[in-house]
Amino acid sequence: MILAVLFANAEGNILIERFHGVPAEERLHWRSFLIKLGADNLKGVKNEELLVACHKSVYIVYTVLGDVAIYVVGKDEYDELALSEVIFVITSAVKDVCGKPPTERLFLDKYGRICLCLDEIVWKGYLENTEKDRIKRLIRLKPPTEF
Amino acid sequence: MAQPLVKKDDDRDDEADYSPFLGIEKGAVLQEARVFNDPQLDARRCSQVITKLLYLLNQGETFTKIEATEVFFAVTKLFQSRDIGLRRMVYLMIKELSPSADEVIIVTSSLMKDMNSKTDMYRANAIRVLCRITDGTLLTQIERYLKQAIVDKNPVVASAALVSGIHLLQTNPEIVKRWSNEVQEAVQSRAALVQFHALALLHQIRQNDRLAVSKLVTSLTKGTVRSPLAQCLLIRYTSQVIRESAGNTQTGDRPFYDYLEGCLRHKAEMVIFEAARAITELNGVTNRELTPAITVLQLFLSSSKPVLRFAAVRTLNKVAMTHPMAVTNCNIDMESLISDQNRSIATLAITTLLKTGNESSVDHLMKQITNFMSDIADEFKIVVVEAIRSLCLKFPLKYRALMNFLSNILREEGGFEYKKAIVDSIVILIRDIPDAKESGLLHLCEFIEDCEFTYLSTQILHFLGIEGPKTSDPSKYIRYIYNRVHLENATVRASAVSTLAKFGAMVDSLKPRIFVLLRRCLFDSDDEVRDRATLYLNTLGGDGSVVETDKDVKEFLFGSLDVPLVNLETSLKHYEPSEEPFDINSVPREIKSQPLAEKKAPGKKPTGLAAPPSGPVSTVDAYEKLLSSIPEFASFGKLFKSSAPVELTEAETEYAVNVVKHIFDSHIVFQYNCTNTIPEQLLENVTVIVDAAEAEEFSEVASKPLRSLPYDTPGQTFVAFEKPGGVPAVGKFSNILRFIVKEVDPSTGEAEEDGVEDEYQLEDLEVVAADYVLKVPVSNFRNAWESMGPDCERVDEYGLGPRENLAEAVNAVINLLGLQPCEGTEVVPSNSRSHACLLSGVYIGNVKVLVRLSFGIDSSKEVAMKLAVRSEDETVSDAIHEIVASG
Incomplete structure (x- = not known):
């Protein structure tokens, strides 16, 4: 299960968050835990360089893209490798929508699109689509090309 | 040249100054949402409003029931628009709003229409939305379409239906299970993702049917699986099948091992890693099976991707716990990871090295760790400190280097938890390694010269x-x-x-x-x-x-005060200052709640200072205190040993009882810890009736009943036996719990006046030879052995019969003797044909005992053992042989 996908700006404010199967009362803890993790480790990290951590039986893979920090949390079958796959799809979709690693402003400008991408990528905690070209078409309701 | 630069800066300022959602407010956005009702829909504007609504929801804003309903109804109007982009937004918005059951009906017809639309993408999205908001009754109506969708030639539609199936399986399993034929067909799909989703669903449908899962795995491992993700799933299912079929094979070859090994050569790293991990986790994995997996993990250690390095070192760290020798080949790569930027990776590498290191590499390793410690966070440091502690217990001769390391890091900056971990470790080392005592105490003295933590100082x-x-x-x-x-x-x-x-x-x-x-x-x-x-x-x-x-x-x-601290505290709180001084004898001595902690954390070694005064002594002390407070047992002399609690009831029975055996020189006391798990009952006058018919040398001398045992408050009752002094008498005791049971009114908590006498059968209890042996480690076995001298040495050879492997035989003998394994010799490298094991301890009567065991196993798995015992008393050496001979 992919427990959470979270986007935050450089100051640690949440831009988008999606939790799956995490009780509402635990979300705040996760949010602050992830933001702290990012604040401690993301300084000076290159775009899309993956960082990884585990907390009990839960794995976390996170990175920066432009001004935005992206965190993906998973457990069981979504271990660090599967999550790196997920975050790769997310970063490439975001780059695709924004045309480059986004500034916070650009990210917010494309907010609706990004939400749609996320909707295509993670569906209630499961990875659904993995290819950026396909996602690009799907969010415009166009069928994928390969078929 | 300057122009574009300036322009860029301007852009930047603009961007920083203005957010498209600046000053966004729920009320205003809800007002804006009225555009959804316009007869002439402006698709662009509608999309913008939906984006704003999404932003609000993502910021944690909530809509009241009325607001949500209003927005939902407005959004449904947007189905009239032909604009594709807007339609996509509408699908998302409906899912986000998750309308209630009575509202869903408004959109179902629109969604059903889309589900049968000629446009594939409408179909896919409508399926996902419908499955998200649907309930059981609606599901039966659309089931037919969903089944068709699973085998739809458009992979997006098929995937949408399959993933929906995975979710619906949680709520409507009986319906989804009917789709297995279609799902099976989808597993064969040429589209990678469809195959992945179909495999996941098919496995979930069949997960409780072992045979079906086994068949699925058998057929798929022979065929081709296109998607690496599906391949990973298949590997996991395969290891599940291997686990469940363990022991069923006659030939000794492990089923599907070849498949796993083949996956190590797959082109996707994900698959390679999954296979390697599956192999390392096989039950009783042999070195031959491990080698190829370790080799690929070793390659990953020097990968440029941090995630791969992390995954590999994490897996090797686990392997190191059971097969330290298998991992030693990777030590060089692991050492280079100590300087890895990702501190999680570095810490895992260090702790793995500490596990696989041998006595000669300790110094070299410590030098590297010293540099590393300065730049990691406290939580990682604690992990390292704990690893060093266990390393030191494994190689007591190396205590000097390790103790120095601990004292050095103790002087550096660090938080309370970290410092406490170090101090705890030093205390444990002082306790377990007598030679380390003086230097350890001085290190602690130096530490309190400059210690900012009152707790640690005291x-x-x-x-x-x-x-x-x-x-x-x-x-x-x-x-x-x-x-x-x-x-x-x-x-x-x-x-x-x-x-x-x-x-x-x-x-x-x-x-x-x-x-x-x-x-x-x-x-x-x-x-x-x-x-x-x-x-x-x-x-x-x-x-x-x-x-x-x-x-x-x-x-x-x-x-120590011979009254429980809790009782003393309560009494002191009730004491009112007066002329009459507080009398400590007025404090009740009965312990209300027996240390449940020992039950909750089985096998967990008490650490350091936290449990005063320190270590295992504390439980013994607590027992000693408890027993000496009971007049009947006061004359028994010094307590030699208390066993770990032995459960006499199954888990989750009405009454939970475990027993601790307290061994004295010529007495034995059984302490029955009882818990009443029925809220409606109060037990009184609780005793255990012990039948010692199969323990001839024992005769009952005293029994101390428990006055009352309310719900969920553990209490103890005791029975004492006399036995021949200094002799390791053994026997079997049968136990019956006898008590008076009174009904309790759950609403008032009051018990009825009258009770009924009742009995409850407990399991039998055995007193074995190992109960008369104390586990006491020695820091240097060879020195101890030499200084004991061969005067009272007894040597003999034994055949242990056929055994699964050497490790099992070694464990059995260690448990039989109840002695402390020394220098890590209890760990038997897998597949070894011979092994030497060193044990030490104290026999009843305070006689030191040292044991050397040499094991050998032949091709027919027959195990032979040579047992050499040295002690201060030849009768004790004989007694140890007697334990083995009769065991």
């Missing part, structure tokens, strides 16, 4: 008071302790005074000087410090006469 002072006087030169600690009286806060000063008094009581030669110091404390600014100083001066005879300290005084200083 704990160390307490520990010094117990251990310091027993060293060869106790005077050298006094300076450190007395410095505390000058430099610290009142709490630390007070403990320093107590510690000084303990030195005075134990070391007569120091007494006059201690008195001088204690007298100076009489002028302290704090009441408690002055009171303690006065008290100790009086009890120790501070009038200047140097006499040997009374036994009573020592008892007062070192003995």
Whole structure:
């Protein structure tokens, strides 16, 4: 299960968050835990360089893209490798929508699109689509090309 | 040249100054949402409003029921628009709003229409939305379409239906299970993702049917799986099948191993790693099976991707716990990871190295860790400290290097938890490695010279008071302790005074000087410090006469209060200041709740200072205190050993009972810890009726019933037996719990007047030879063995019959003898054909025992063992042989 996908700006404010199967009362803890993790480790990290951590039986893979920090949390079958796959799809979709690693402003400008991408990528905690070209078409309701 | 640069900066300023959602407000956005109702829909504007609504929801904003309903109804109007982009947004918005059951009906017809649309993408999205908001009744209506969708030639539609199936399986399993034919077909799909989703669903549908899963795995491992993700799933299912079929094969070859090994050569790293991990986790994996997996993991260690490095080192870390030798090949790569930027990776590498290291590599390793420690966070440091502690216990001869390391890091910056971990480790090493005692105590002394944590200072002072006087030169600690009286806060000063008094009581030669110091404390600014100083001066005879300290005084200083602290606290709270002094004898001695902790954390070694005074001694102490408070048992003498609790009931029965065997020289006491798990019952007069028919040498001498056992409050009852002194008498006892049961009214908690007598059968209990042996480690086995000398040595050989492997035989003998394995010799490398194991301990009557075991296994798995025993008494050496011969 992919427990959470979270986007935050450089100051640690949440831009988008999606939790799956995490009780509402635990979300705040996760949010602050992830933001702290990012604040401690993301300084000076290159775009899309993956960082990884585990907390009990839960794995976390996170990175920066432009001004935005992206965190993906998973457990069981979504271990660090599967999550790196997920975050790769997310970063490439975001780059695709924004045309480059986004500034916070650009990210917010494309907010609706990004939400749609996320909707295509993670569906209630499961990875659904993995290819950026396909996602690009799907969010415009166009069928994928390969078929 | 300057122009574009300036322009770029301008852009940047603009971006930073203005957010498209600046000043966004829920009320205003809800107003804006009225555009959804316009007869002439402006698709662009509608999309913008939806984006704003999404932003609000993502920021944690909530809509009231009315607001949500209003927005939902408005959004449904947007189905009229032909604009594709808007339609996509509408699908998302409906899912986000998750409408209630009575509202869903508004959109179902629109969605059903889309689900049968000629446009594939409408179909896919409608399926996902419908499945998200649907309930059971609607599902039966659309089931037909969903089944078709699973085998739709458009992979997006098929995936949408399959993933929906995975979710619906949680809520409507019986419906989804009917789709297995379609899902099976989809597993064969040429589209990678469809195959992945179909495989996941198919496995979930069949997960409770072992045979079906096994068939699925068998057929797929022979065929081709396109998607690497699906391949990973298949590997996981395969290892599940292997686990469940363990032991069923006659040939000894592991089924599907070849498949797993083949996956190690897959082109996707994900698959390679999954296979490698699956192999390392196989039950009883052999070195031959492990080698190829370790080789690929080793390659990953030097990968440029941090995630791969992390995954590999994490897996190798696990392997190192069971097969340390198999991982040693990777040590060089692992060492280079110590400087990895990702500290999680570095810590895992360090702890793996600590596990796989041998005695000769310790020094080299410590040098590397020293550099590493300065730049990791406390939580990682704690992990390293714990690993070093266990390394030191494994190689006691290396204590000097390891203790030095610990004392060095103790001086560096760090938080409380980290410092506590270090101090705990030093205390454990002092306790388990006698040679390390003096240097360890000095390290602790130096630490309290500059310790910012009151808690740690007081704990160390307490520990010094117990251990310091027993060293060869106790005077050298006094300076450190007395410095505390000058430099610290009142709490630390007070403990320093107590510690000084303990030195005075134990070391007569120091007494006059201690008195001088204690007298100076009489002028302290704090009441408690002055009171303690006065008290100790009086009890120790501070009038200047140097006499040997009374036994009573020592008892007062070192003995613990023989009343439970909780009871003392309650009594003190109830005590009202008056002319009559508080009488400690008025404190009830009955322990209300027996230390449940020992039950909750089975096998967990108590650590360091946290459990006062320290380590396993604390449980023994607690037992000793408890038993000596019972007059019937007071004459039994010194407690030799208390066993770990043995459960006499199954888990989750009405009454939970476990028993602790307390061994005295010529008595044995069974302590039955009982818990009543029925809220509606109160048990009274609880006893255990013990039948010792199969334990001839034992005769019952006393029984102490438990007066009352309310719900969920553990209590104890005791039965004592007499046995021949110093002899390891063994036998089997059957137990029946007898009590009077009273009904309790759950609403008032009051019990009825009358009760009924009842009995409850418990499991049998055995007293075995190992109960008469204490596990006591020695720091240097060879020295101990040589110094014991061959006078009372007894050597013999035994055949242990056919065994699964050597490890099993070694374990069985260790458990039979109940001695402490030394120098990590209890770990048997897998597949080895011979093994030597060293054990030490103390036999009843306080006789030291050392044992050397040499094992060999032949091709027919017959195990032979040579047993050499040295002890201070030849009858004891014989007795050890007797245990093995009769075991």
